[in-house]
Amino acid sequence: MHELNFILDNFINNLPKKPYCSNDLGQGLLIRPKEIAVNFKYLQANSPYYQHYLIFDLDYEAAMAEIIYSKVGIPLPNLLVENPENGKAHLLFQLETPIYKTDASRPKPIIYANAIIKRLEELFDADVGYSGLITKNPFSSEWRVSTLRSRPYSLNELALNLDLSWKEVNQPIAxxxxxxxxxxxxxxxxxxxxxxxxxxxxxxxxxxxxxxxxxxxxxxxxxxxxxxxxxxxxxxxxxxxxxxxxxxxxxxxxxxxxxxxxxxxxxxxxxxxxxxxxxxxxxxxxxxxxxxxxxxxxx
CATH class of the missing domain: 1.10.340.50 (Endonuclease III; domain 1)
Structure with missing residues (x-):
């Protein structure tokens, strides 16, 4: 429980000041101060200017059991936020250093992170069409929340665990x-x-x-x-x-x-x-x- 509280404290501290949020994605998104946004079922975890989390959508049932018993040897998420009715979940990997996306950004961390995302999508059978903008809110009572790792990841650590080479990382994107x-x-x-x-x-x-x-x-x-x-x-x-x-x-x-x-x-x-x-x-x-x-x- 202590580890989960630590991760959730990090989550709320890293939220944008006015994230998108919603209780029904079909009805569109609202922009609210984060103190209000955390009361909604869905919200925006990453700022438009920097990215603290790599987020994945596992659109299949019993995602938690699949990760624990079937996907041995791959990096574990810091947060797993799942639907208790069917086990479909969002995985959040927290980065120790955010990826900046401003006019002063360097391309190498972005290229590196994108290759990591593609490899993790493949390993977790995640939805490749998911943009990562909106995630299940871990503070909402609608979801069941777990943590499988308390310490944030560096990009190098993730890449090492995924056996990614720079040649592979630097491949052009269609x-x-x-x-x-x-x-x-x-x-x-x-x-x-x-x-x-x-x-x-x-x-x-x-x-x-x-x-x-x-x-x-x-x-x-x-x-x-x-x-x-x-x-x-x-x-x-x-x-x-x-x-x-x-x-x-x-x-x-x-x-x-x-x-x-x-x-x-x-x-x-x-x-x-x-x-x-x-x-x-x-x-x-x-x-x-x-x-x-x-x-x-x-x-």
Whole structure:
């Protein structure tokens, strides 16, 4: 009981200040202060700006028994909130560090968390169409509440238990799989590959012009989703991509020059010409970078 109280205290402390809530999802959602929202059967556990919980919908009977007796060796949820009449349940995994979804967010934790969600959906036979926005309220007397673990998880701990590699984590997301955090991943992976080529048009331009171009592209991708993300989430993705490409463009350009040079050597064609005496100036790179790349090519 002490562990359950501890988890429930964390839950109420982590709630958004004004979450969505409802007693009948068919009648729509209300926005209420959390002191009032906790009296409803369903409510929003995660803030639009940060995510404390990974939530799964187990739409089959006797979910608790299935977890305890049939799904041995997989991570256990911090909270299990079930319908006492049929055992269908929502599972909540609390994160020790929330995943931020603002215009200052980093993409790596979001990509990491989405891969974890997909693996847990598979292991728990959870509903893949569930968005995770609204969950059964563990404070409502309508549900039976249990805890199977008191300590929150880190993403690394979950990934280790799930045997996830970064190569698997970093796989692109198809548009029809873009739900929840998958939307962030879909836009990030789609837009970044476009940006690697598009930035060539902005050599000699300003960063602000480049960022606005990336943001517009990300917004167009977002508009094509069935459940678009907030402007701040899209802006965060655009910032990450535009900054990376802007910072790395001279390096990518040098890589292109080196590849062309190597191809010229293999095909008997002359190397790319450079300015006599100071070839790095013609390439728009520093002297140190030029000689470092030259050593790598010879190696």
């Amino acid at each position: 548009k029809d799989e873009a739900t929840g955090l998958g939307r962030n991943c879909y836009i990030f992976h789609t837009a970044r590959h476009w940006a690697y080529v598009e930035i060539r048009k902005f050599r000699g331009s300003t960063y602000n012009a480049w960022f606005e171009c990336v943001l517009k592209h990300c917004q167009n991708l977002n508009c094509g989703l069935a459940d678009p993300m907030s402007h701040n989430e899209v802006k965060g993705i655009a910032k990450s991509i535009s900054r990376y490409c802007w910072k790395k463009d001279s390096y990518c350009y040098q890589e292109f020059i080196d590849r062309q040079t190597r191809k010229g050597k293999l095909g008997g064609r002359p190397k790319t010409t450079t300015a006599a005496g100071n070839p790095w100036e013609a390439l728009g790179i520093s002297r140190a970078t030029y000689y470092r790349k030259l050593r790598e090519t010879k190696a």
